[in-house]
Amino acid sequence: MLAAFDIAMSAVLEHIGKRYEKFENAVLAKERIIDKAMDNNKEIIEKQEKLYYVNEQLGLKRIELESANRKINANNLEVSFQNEMLHLYEQKSASRDELVRQARRAMLELVQAMQERGNEIRTFMPRYGCINERRNQLHEVIRLSGMNLIIDDNDHQLIIKVASIPSARVQIYFIDNEDYFHRKAMIRDENGAFFADNDERAIFFARGVLETVKKLRWSPDIVHCHGWFSSIVPVYLRNAFADDPVFKRTKIVLSVYDDAFEEELDPGFKSKIQGEGVGRKYLSHLDKPTYENLMKFVINYTDGVIFETPEPPEAIRDLLVEKKKRFLEYQDKSTPEYLDQYQAFYNKVLANE
Secondary structure, eight states, rough: OHHHHHHHHHHHHHHHHEEEEEEEHHHHHHHHHHHHHHHHHHHHHHHHHHHHHHHHHHHHHHHHHHHHHHHHHHHHHHHHHHHHHHHHHHHHHHHHHHHHHHHHHHHHHHHHHHTTTOOOOOEEEEEEEEEEEHHHTEEEOGGGGOOEEETTTTEEOEEEEEEETTTTTTEEEEEEHHHHOSSOOOBBOOOBBBBBTHEEEEEEEEHHHHHHHHHHHHHOSEEEEEEEEGTHHHHHHHHHHHHHHTTTEEEEEEEESSSOOOOOOOOTTHHHHHHHTSSTTTGGGGGOOOOOHHHHHTTTTOOOEEEOOOSSHHHHHHHHHTOOOOOEEOOOSSSTHHHHHHHHHHHHHHHTO
């Protein structure tokens, strides 16, 4: 009986153990499911966080892209505006450019004609950045280059280059300097703005020409300056270079063109040239350095004036009459007879008639 009870109890316990084992397995399985679910939730949360981060970055990129688009639109608007201004400036300056071309042709014709009449000619001009050195075969003259010219307490190196025009048998000396003449434009920038340092550029050109003539040991009978940009040459000739034997007998002729500028030169222009030995006598003209006042100032240092425009400023004509200065009226360039008038005018200036 006892054995049978033990067997029965053993069977019950075995049955209970199996059920407990199943229960424990079920609990473990549930825990694994819960752990897996938690892992999945954690992975989902991580993915959501990554998605939020990606969305945030996309939002930032979208903001940057919108900002970049705004900048592009603003730049396009600015470029469009600059193009319109450049087109407007080109339209406004078309007639002036034609006058410049006409003046260049007339100057070349004048130089060639005077040379053919037995005169020894030296021609100087700025080496503007728009001049193609390779195409025009410019080369540096080492023996004439290297001098430093001080303008407003700053050193600027003088470089002399030369080129020839075989058809006209004319040699041209170019006054060059990186600070003043390597820009592509001549007097105004691409937007039509007058260069703020045009006064210093004109001073450098004048000083460069006269220093080069000294090095050439060539004494000119007449220095003929064309346009306002070269008009500083007479000022230096009659002041800073007045006692130089090279220029002792030199006469000065100035050609007045239709090249007036509406702006004023730098307010410090007067003090810049005064510091280089220019006397005070006529400097009051430069208290307001306009084109007209510059011409009035320069005329005091000339021996004669030639009008290269049929309608010169009345104020300049009146000053010439007041100062009893010689002047030659505008000559029609369509016929070669005008060259005879130039030669006759030179002769009168040289004879002091």
